Amino acid sequence: MTVDVLVQAGSAQRGGPAPVSMIERMTLILDAFDGASPVRTLIDVAEHTGLPRSSVHRIIDQMVRLRWLAHVPGGYRLGTRALELGGLAVEHNEIRDVVSPLLHEVCQRTGMVGHLGVLDGPEVLYLDKAVGRSCDSIPTRLGGRMPAHCTAVGKALLATLEPSIVELAFRERLPQLTPRTIGHRAELHRELDRVRSHQGVAVDREESVAGVVCVAVPIRGRAPGAVAALSLSGRLGGVRAPGTSSLARVLVEVADEAARAVFPRYARWQ
Structure with missing residues (x-):
């Protein structure tokens, strides 16, 4: 019998679908x-x-090599990679708890959609989303991901990193979500230079979703880079919103307030 057949047989005995x-x-x-x-x-x-012992042994060996598990006297335990990610999850929860009330308040004030996001490799992970009064829906969700190179949140965060890190994280050709999405790594570097020259303010001009514009700023930490970024988004032709410069000023104020609130908790994770 093959491994897959063994797995399916074990799953059938448990009465559930096979984890293939x-x-x-x-x-x-x-x-x-x-x-x-x-x-x-x-x-x-x-x-x-309920997995076959041979499969478990093979997978655990790989997980030990990748630091998901560790070999200890008496068996195995969670490895350092799992513990590191657990620490990041706590950190993200604390950032969201502190920043979320500020984000929701500014969305009610501006009538726009707000996001709180962090970098996860070449992607943005949304920790929170707030919707202002009577604002058109935008196809993002709490816990959702988007390519960092085409979002204002992603560009605001990437601009706080050394260009060499960006060079390693992205391929020469970048996936395009709309006709306006940045398509090449060199173009992304130029865009991030523009963000840096505008005090960290990043703009998404229909680059991630057609008909949607977005402005974002980083929440800076004591270490190089940023702990997260805040954005305000709206649909073209939808709710009449302030210009990008006005939104940027609002976001900078909120990001500064958020940084002051986050640091007492965030500092211990540095």
């Missing part, structure tokens, strides 16, 4: 390391997940 993808199997294995059982043997993990 590697991500599903890794997730099942990570879920086995709950607070009550921080250390598990290979047999424990196989029994807990």
Whole structure:
């Protein structure tokens, strides 16, 4: 029998769909390391997940090499990579708790859609979204992701990084979401230079969603870079909004207030 057939057979005995993808199997294995059982043997993990022991052994070996798990006396435990990501999740939650009231207030005041986002590799992860009064909907969501190179939030964050980091993070050809999306890495570098020359204010001119414009500014930390970025978005021809310069001034004030509020909590993660 093949591994997939064995997995399907074990799943059938449990009465659920077979976890056929590697991500599903890794997730099942990570879920086995709950607070009550921080250390598990290979047999424990196989029994807990319902996966074949041979598959569990092979996957755990890979997860140890990638630092998702660590080999310890008596079995395995969560590795440093899982713990690092857990720390980042706490950090993001604290940033959102502090900044969210400010973001929602400015959206009610301007009537626009607001986002709080952080960089996750070459993408933006949205930690929060707020919608102003009578504002048209924009196809983004809390916990959603967008390519950083085509969003105002992403460009505001990328502009705080060294150009060499951006060079390594992006391929020469960039995915295009609209006809206005930046398509080449060199063009992205020029755009980030413009953002830096405008005190960190970034603009999305229908680059991520057709008919939507957006302005963003970074929330700067004590370390180089930024801890997050705030943006205000609106549809062309929708709610009449202030010009980008007016929005930028509003966002800079909010970002400064957010930074003052975040630092007492954020400082310990530096």
